[in-house]
Amino acid sequence: ETNKASWFSSYSSTFSQSPLSSRHMFSASKMEQKIQESQLSRPLRYDYYNESCPQAEQIIKSTVQELYSLKPSIAPQLLRLVFHDCFIEGCDASVLLDSYDGIESEKDSPPNESLKGFDHIDIIKSELEGTCPGVVSCADILVLAARESVLLAGGPFYPLYTGRRDSTVSYSEVATFDLPSPQDDVVKITEKFASRGFDERETVSLLGAHSTGMIHCKFILNRLYNFGGTKRPDPSINSEFLTLLRSQCKNNRTLFTPSASPAQTPSPSSSISVLSLALIQDPGMKMDYEGSGSGFGMLYYRSLLQGRGILYADQQLTAGEDTETWVRAYASDASLFQKEFAMAMMKLSNHRVLTAPLGRVRSDCRRIDLES
Numbered sequence: 001e002t003n004k005a006s007w008f009s010s011y012s013s014t015f016s017q018s019p020l021s022s023r024h025m026f027s028a029s030k031m032e033q034k035i036q037e038s039q040l041s042r043p044l045r046y047d048y049y050n051e052s053c054p055q056a057e058q059i060i061k062s063t064v065q066e067l068y069s070l071k072p073s074i075a076p077q078l079l080r081l082v083f084h085d086c087f088i089e090g091c092d093a094s095v096l097l098d099s100y101d102g103i104e105s106e107k108d109s110p111p112n113e114s115l116k117g118f119d120h121i122d123i124i125k126s127e128l129e130g131t132c133p134g135v136v137s138c139a140d141i142l143v144l145a146a147r148e149s150v151l152l153a154g155g156p157f158y159p160l161y162t163g164r165r166d167s168t169v170s171y172s173e174v175a176t177f178d179l180p181s182p183q184d185d186v187v188k189i190t191e192k193f194a195s196r197g198f199d200e201r202e203t204v205s206l207l208g209a210h211s212t213g214m215i216h217c218k219f220i221l222n223r224l225y226n227f228g229g230t231k232r233p234d235p236s237i238n239s240e241f242l243t244l245l246r247s248q249c250k251n252n253r254t255l256f257t258p259s260a261s262p263a264q265t266p267s268p269s270s271s272i273s274v275l276s277l278a279l280i281q282d283p284g285m286k287m288d289y290e291g292s293g294s295g296f297g298m299l300y301y302r303s304l305l306q307g308r309g310i311l312y313a314d315q316q317l318t319a320g321e322d323t324e325t326w327v328r329a330y331a332s333d334a335s336l337f338q339k340e341f342a343m344a345m346m347k348l349s350n351h352r353v354l355t356a357p358l359g360r361v362r363s364d365c366r367r368i369d370l371e372s
């Protein structure tokens with residue numbers, strides 16, 4: 001029931017706060033209708049699949065582990081994926097839908113351009129469909145796979161209820177406007193998370209997810225070479241760290257992997273835009289650039305305190321009084337971080353879920369089945 005209460009508080013805060021409400025897909029009356037309908041829908045349950053598909057959670061766990069042993073990069077990919085799903089109209093697998101038949105999908109919206117992990121979700125889904133066809137929702141697969149990924153990346157375990165159902169809609173416009181941008185300042189970031197019911201403390205702990213995974217240079221080039229049009233770097237970057245980041249991310253036309261030969265440098269008349277070339281040639285760098293593998297969390301916050309945040313948005317956590325307090329707390333207490341990250345991930349995974357009779361269980365996570 002507490003679950004439901006937080007669902008409602010986060011929903012209504014989105015609704016009332018909403019400077020962006022005209023851009024949301026739902027009109028006010030539709031939203032009210034949705035709230036009323038949801039009062040009829042059932043809450044999530046512990047071990048929801050224990051009769052309908054008792055092996056479900058084990059299958060998800062072992063498949064993620066197997067995929068991870070072949071390609072460790074899937075763990076951060078799945079973790080990011082659950083954030084991008086749950087943040088946009090709740091944990092309903094809306095982010096997994098492909099664009100087809102007039103559906104403009106979230107995954108094709110600009111903030112989701114570099115999301116990965118969709119094919120891994122397909123693999124897990126097909127394992128489950130082989131065992132219990134039509135039973136396990138894509139939304140549950142996403143949160144459970146992300147939980148496993150957090151563990152593999154060195155983060156905490158957290159319990160999750162199940163019984164989420166999948167959306168029949170993809171919210172590409174909401175994703176375009178509401179997902180946080182790497183260029184957002186601390187005010188914007190805290191506003192966006194507050195609109196989903198997360199306070200500063202929870203926001204700072206969630207950002208600890210940036211202890212793991214890859215970042216592409218395109219997200220920080222301005223910060224390194226032309227911050228706010230100044231032709232100078234962001235003054236908040238530690239100067240040694242600036243040198244390191246610049247060595248990883250060369251400026252525009254010279255943005256090539258070390259193996260690229262000079263002959264491949266495009267001439268100014270090249271028909272390929274510099275931006276798209278930059279994307280092709282941008283292999284990305286590890287967020288835990290020190291590669292010490294010294295755990296999930298601690299190093300991220302310590303780096304922020306030294307002006308070594310990679311994204312502008314990361315570094316902004318030290319620019320707000322409250323957020324900085326939590327950065328300091330997590331930098332000095334690893335177990336506090338693990339505990340609070342676990343709580344925040346549980347809250348994220350329960351954000352505005354759809355349960356029966358709402359939504360449905362898609363048999364293909366990328367498409368809405370016509371018959372069901």
Ligand code: HEM
Pocket residue numbers: 073075076077079080083114115116180181182183184189206207209210212213214215216217219284311313
């Ligand atoms: C202010 C909020 C946030 C912003 C602006 C932001 C932005 C970004 C950007 C720009 C990247 C790099 C993507 C790429 O280069 O392809 C990234 C990666 C990542 N983000 Fe965030 N993010 C935010 C919050 C979060 C949260 C709350 C989580 C999870 C709880 C998360 C998890 C991740 C993960 C795990 C990666 C690595 C993905 C990979 O290796 O493929 N992020 N984020």
Ligand SMILES: [Ca+2]
Pocket residue numbers: 084085086087088089090091092093094095
């Ligand atoms: Ca969603």
